[in-house]
Amino acid sequence: xxxxxxxxxxxxxxxxxxxxxxPVLDGLQLDHQLTSPLTSYFRLKEGLWLYHHGVDPYLGGVxxxxxLFLSLFSTVSPGRVAWALSDIVGAWALVRIWHSRQQLGQxxxxxxxxxxxxxxxxxxxxxxxxxxxxxxxAVVLLTLMFAAEGRPSPALLALALSxxxxxxxxxLLVPVLMLLVTSPTSRLASPRPFGGSYWMVFKYASEFVVYxxxxxxxxxxxxxxxxxWMHESxxxxxxxxxxxxxxxxxxxxxxxxxxHFRPFFLMVFSTHLAIYIMPVCIKFQHxxxxxxxxxxxxxxxxxxxxxxxxxxxxxxxFAVFPEIYPYLRHAVVTALLHAHASLLLPxxxxxWVIEGRGNANFYYAASLVMGVAGGAGIVDACFAGMRIAIGxxxxxxxxxxxxxxx
Amino acid sequence: MRxxxxxxxxxxxxxxxxxxxxxNNVPPGESGERYDEDLFIRPLLDGRVATTFTFxxxxxxxxxxxxxxxxxxxxxxxxxxxxxxxxYSIAELHLTLNSGKWNYDHWGYPxxxxxxxxxxxxxxxxxxPSSTIDERWTGLRNALAGLFCAxxxxxxxxxxxxxxxxxxxxxxxxxxxxxxxxxxxxxxVCTENLTPFVKLLPCKSRAGLATLLNPQRIFDAxxxxxxxxxxxxxxxxxxxxxxxxxxxxxRLSGGRRRDWSFRLLFDRxxxxxxxxxxxxxxxxxxxxxGSHTLSxxxxxxxxxxAMYNLMTQAPLDVSMSWPHEHTFQYPHVHESRLxxxxxxxxxxxxxxxxxxxxxxxxxxxxxxxxxxxFENLPxxxxxxxxxxxxxVDGTERNELISNxxxxxxxxxxNGQKSPSTxxxxxxxxxxxxxxLSMEISRAFLKYTEHPPDAMRGxxxxxAILFPVCEPAxxxxxxxxxxxxxxxxxxxxxxxxxxxTPDFSMPYNVIIFSCTxxxxxxxxxxxxxxxxxxxxxxxx
Numbered sequence: 045x046x047x048x049x050x051x052x053x054x055x056x057x058x059x060x061x062x063x064x065x066x067p068v069l070d071g072l073q074l075d076h077q078l079t080s081p082l083t084s085y086f087r088l089k090e091g092l093w094l095y096h097h098g099v100d101p102y103l104g105g106v107x108x109x110x111x112l113f114l115s116l117f118s119t120v121s122p123g124r125v126a127w128a129l130s131d132i133v134g135a136w137a138l139v140r141i142w143h144s145r146q147q148l149g150q151x152x153x154x155x156x157x158x159x160x161x162x163x164x165x166x167x168x169x170x171x172x173x174x175x176x177x178x179x180x181x182a183v184v185l186l187t188l189m190f191a192a193e194g195r196p197s198p199a200l201l202a203l204a205l206s207x208x209x210x211x212x213x214x215x216l217l218v219p220v221l222m223l224l225v226t227s228p229t230s231r232l233a234s235p236r237p238f239g240g241s242y243w244m245v246f247k248y249a250s251e252f253v254v255y256x257x258x259x260x261x262x263x264x265x266x267x268x269x270x271x272x273w274m275h276e277s278x279x280x281x282x283x284x285x286x287x288x289x290x291x292x293x294x295x296x297x298x299x300x301x302x303x304h305f306r307p308f309f310l311m312v313f314s315t316h317l318a319i320y321i322m323p324v325c326i327k328f329q330h331x332x333x334x335x336x337x338x339x340x341x342x343x344x345x346x347x348x349x350x351x352x353x354x355x356x357x358x359x360x361x362f363a364v365f366p367e368i369y370p371y372l373r374h375a376v377v378t379a380l381l382h383a384h385a386s387l388l389l390p391x392x393x394x395x396w397v398i399e400g401r402g403n404a405n406f407y408y409a410a411s412l413v414m415g416v417a418g419g420a421g422i423v424d425a426c427f428a429g430m431r432i433a434i435g436x437x438x439x440x441x442x443x444x445x446x447x448x449x450x
Numbered sequence: 451m452r453x454x455x456x457x458x459x460x461x462x463x464x465x466x467x468x469x470x471x472x473x474n475n476v477p478p479g480e481s482g483e484r485y486d487e488d489l490f491i492r493p494l495l496d497g498r499v500a501t502t503f504t505f506x507x508x509x510x511x512x513x514x515x516x517x518x519x520x521x522x523x524x525x526x527x528x529x530x531x532x533x534x535x536x537x538y539s540i541a542e543l544h545l546t547l548n549s550g551k552w553n554y555d556h557w558g559y560p561x562x563x564x565x566x567x568x569x570x571x572x573x574x575x576x577x578x579p580s581s582t583i584d585e586r587w588t589g590l591r592n593a594l595a596g597l598f599c600a601x602x603x604x605x606x607x608x609x610x611x612x613x614x615x616x617x618x619x620x621x622x623x624x625x626x627x628x629x630x631x632x633x634x635x636x637x638x639v640c641t642e643n644l645t646p647f648v649k650l651l652p653c654k655s656r657a658g659l660a661t662l663l664n665p666q667r668i669f670d671a672x673x674x675x676x677x678x679x680x681x682x683x684x685x686x687x688x689x690x691x692x693x694x695x696x697x698x699x700x701r702l703s704g705g706r707r708r709d710w711s712f713r714l715l716f717d718r719x720x721x722x723x724x725x726x727x728x729x730x731x732x733x734x735x736x737x738x739x740g741s742h743t744l745s746x747x748x749x750x751x752x753x754x755x756a757m758y759n760l761m762t763q764a765p766l767d768v769s770m771s772w773p774h775e776h777t778f779q780y781p782h783v784h785e786s787r788l789x790x791x792x793x794x795x796x797x798x799x800x801x802x803x804x805x806x807x808x809x810x811x812x813x814x815x816x817x818x819x820x821x822x823x824f825e826n827l828p829x830x831x832x833x834x835x836x837x838x839x840x841x842v843d844g845t846e847r848n849e850l851i852s853n854x855x856x857x858x859x860x861x862x863x864n865g866q867k868s869p870s871t872x873x874x875x876x877x878x879x880x881x882x883x884x885x886l887s888m889e890i891s892r893a894f895l896k897y898t899e900h901p902p903d904a905m906r907g908x909x910x911x912x913a914i915l916f917p918v919c920e921p922a923x924x925x926x927x928x929x930x931x932x933x934x935x936x937x938x939x940x941x942x943x944x945x946x947x948x949x950t951p952d953f954s955m956p957y958n959v960i961i962f963s964c965t966x967x968x969x970x971x972x973x974x975x976x977x978x979x980x981x982x983x984x985x986x987x988x989x
Contacts, residue, residue, distance in 0.1 A: 074803070074804055076803075086834070089836045090834050090835060090836050092836070093835050093836035094835065094856070094858065097835075097854065097856065099856060099857070099858065103857075103858050103860055104832070104858020104859050104860065104870060105858075105859070105861065105867075106832060106858060285861075286894070287894040287895070287896065288894050289894065293963050293966065293967065295894075296951065296959055296963070297959060297960065297963045298896070299894065299895075299896055299897055299951045300897050300951060300952075300955065300956040300959040300960070301896070301956070301960070302898075302956065303896070303898055316967065316971070319971075320974070323974075323975065323978050323979075324978070327978045345970065346967070396802075396949065397801060397802040397803045397949045398800070398801045398802070398803075400800075400802060403952055404949070404950065404951045404952050405952045405955065408959065408962075412962060412963075412966060415966050415967075415970075416966065418970075419966070419969065419970035419973070422970065422974060423970065423973045423974060423977065426974055426977045426978065427977055430977065430982065431982075433982075434982060434984070443987065444986065444987055445984050445985060445986045445987055446984070446985050446987055447982060447983070447984055447985075448982075448983055448985055449976070449977070449980035449981065449982055449983070450980060450981060450983050
């Protein structure tokens with residue numbers, strides 16, 4: 045893992061995997077754990093068919109992707125290599141983030157960081173299932189990479205693109221702006237007030253708005269000069285029109301919800317996602333990259349239309365923050381919860397809808413375990429990120445004092 | 451006693467007065483009406499007997515365009531239907547309520563082509579400015595639902611489409627007309643529909659051919675259906691009320707003989723003819739094999755049809771028997787197919803989320819058949835058009851499909867989803883089978899959207915094969931009539947089971963999910979807001 049050839053070998057293996065034809069892979073495309081209506085390539089292909097046959101692809105509630113995906117895939121038909129390349133780009137971006145954080149050119153942990161992304165089953169399986177979440181994750185990592193390297197324009201463009209592709213990613217707007225005006229190096233152990241210039245934040249925010257508006261206009265032009273794609277694509281994560289099961293918490297809640305309470309709880313669930321932005325950014329104002337990491341954890345647990353790729357990104361990013369490992373309280377429990385959930389989810393899903401022997405509640409229970417696992421990860425990361433500031437002290441004083449919160 | 455006599459006399463004089471005023475108000479030339487009835491009996495190859503009752507009322511002069519002020523006076527035409535026609539300015543109306551699966555291979559084309567299982571309603575309405583077509587369509591559905599005691603009110607926007615090439619308008623008009631079509635495959639036809647139906651006839655079921663409409667026998671038939679067809683013609687309006695039923699005398703005789711008679715099929719005979727009918731005819735098609743006897747004897751014309759005039763021959767009990775046949779032998783299944791096309795439509799796949807829709811069209815003739823295909827699927831099912839495959843003998847033949855038009859389902863203003871429609875023209879090569887397959891997905895519904903018996907599944911409406919109009923020829927289906935399609939054909943309905951949520955625990959789900967969210971939210975905010983302190987541990 046410390047060999048300089050380890051990462052290129054891994055990337056080559058991932059590329060080779062794109063050419064392997066396994067009958068299992070076709071079945072993965074329709075798996076509800078790996079693809080959601082918002083990220084399914086199957087639906088994108090249907091949208092392309094409708095587009096080529098002169099039907100508005102956003103008419104039937106089938107296509108929920110951005111028109112940018114539609115125009116990209118109607119000009120080139122990339123095949124599975126695109127997903128492999130996207131994974132490699134994501135891993136490369138994660139290694140670059142690690143470099144910026146450590147202020148190093150090369151390090152012995154590079155291989156480990158790259159492998160944490162390329163070999164993460166939560167990342168690899170959705171990618172093999174041709175889920176477009178692979179591209180979304182790569183764009184998020186590119187955003188963080190450019191922001192950590194202090195390149196505002198590419199970072200803001202990538203951020204605008206990632207928010208355009210998936211509306212929920214707008215949680216990252218504030219930490220990315222903060223990261224652009226501060227340093228990406230680890231300040232967790234030595235917190236200090238936010239030192240960036242607010243004027244610069246405002247400038248970058250305006251730049252972001254310009255990029256974002258350009259993307260929206262470009263998308264609308266590609267959609268034929270109409271705006272209904274917004275309702276289908278962004279509206280889907282706000283009003284949840286499609287109740288296809290996924291490992292998240294939204295779908296069964298709104299399947300079982302009484303009709304007249306639906307709008308209220310949709311509002312509550314959306315607000316609940318946004319409510320974490322300010323507290324996390326204020327508490328971790330000294331380390332904006334860590335704040336972004338925590339918010340990715342929130343997304344990986346509470347996002348509408350969650351797929352395994354979302355918690356996968358959060359778990360892979362743990363590799364960038366080795367300084368918090370000694371302060372994690374229940375890393376093993378979190379890992380076991382994830383193992384438990386990822387075994388139960390496909391099993392109960394198959395029992396319910398394929399075998400017809402189980403019941404929806406089994407799958408719901410497994411998705412609750414997934415929620416507990418995601419929550420345990422965030423809470424632990426949140427605790428460790430603050431606990432590190434106090435430190436463990438010397439060996440001689442161990443056991444004479446304890447750190448608590450009051 | 452005395453008061454009763456006076457009251458009775460008063461009633462009598464009032465009623466006779468109203469009758470005279472009624473007849474005086476209708477000059478014979480202005481609104482002539484004509485009523486004909488016809489019963490066509492066709493013994494089928496598999497021993498069954500297809501019977502088709504047609505009660506035709508012709509109304510000279512147009513109901514729908516009369517001014518509001520003039521009253522509606524009909525002698526033979528049913529007033530209730532006339533009111534509906536005028537209220538919603540209907541130019542053409544077709545309503546059928548059927549039960550059973552029409553077996554085209556063994557029974558041939560039905561005499562009335564509308565044999566789709568369940569309820570089917572389509573109407574051409576004048577596109578007037580006063581109220582929109584959709585408003586009038588809603589009114590029409592509800593009026594017909596009330597008139598025929600059928601659940602036509604649920605033929606709402608979730609089932610309604612406008613496939614004007616499949617159901618073309620039967621007359622040319624200068625006013626623009628709009629079509630609305632809907633079907634409800636789960637609707638059942640029964641006695642409560644027949645009773646109001648019979649009331650529309652001038653002689654009810656007391657005289658004439660309608661005497662034979664014995665609900666206990668009609669609804670015991672293997673296939674049965676009621677139909678109302680209303681068309682505008684050059685001279686006025688034509689109303690055709692039809693009853694079709696396919697009886698199985700072999701079953702009625704305990705699996706031995708295929709002899710039939712009115713008495714056997716309907717448990718009744720015709721005693722009187724309907725006096726207001728202009729013509730009242732019973733026609734019997736004579737089978738090719740000549741070992742049968744027909745009673746009473748009748749002259750058989752060129753079309754191998756025996757004809758009885760009820761006006762002169764009542765009382766009448768027609769019977770046909772095969773005296774030399776000891777036990778009826780069912781013909782071999784694949785011996786002969788009576789229609790040029792055989793259709794199969796099936797759903798494949800065991801999973802409750804994804805599956806395949808297969809359509810197999812077999813051309814039984816020696817000429818290529820060009821045929822239109824139409825699907826009107828509710829939003830429970832999503833067709834994946836990019837997976838469409840057309841195969842003949844295992845090889846892909848995409849050139850055989852043309853004019854594909856697909857309209858995905860749409861969320862309407864009232865929150866309901868309109869059905870998705872798929873229409874294409876298929877060329878079925880001679881003496882081969884064309885397989886059309888598409889992948890489908892089944893919707894995940896809210897728990898409130900499932901019907902009470904959710905595990906039963908949902909009926910998908912039949913697909914329709916229709917003859918294709920060649921614009922160059924000017925007339926539909928005239929080329930190669932013997933080899934081509936004569937009329938619409940319906941596939942059987944399908945039953946689809948959707949994945950169901952648990953119906954018993956909405957509260958539990960709300961409680962569990964909210965608890966988990968609160969737990970995580972609370973833990974994070976606890977961590978973020980409380981201050982850190984170092985506590986010295988005393989030994």
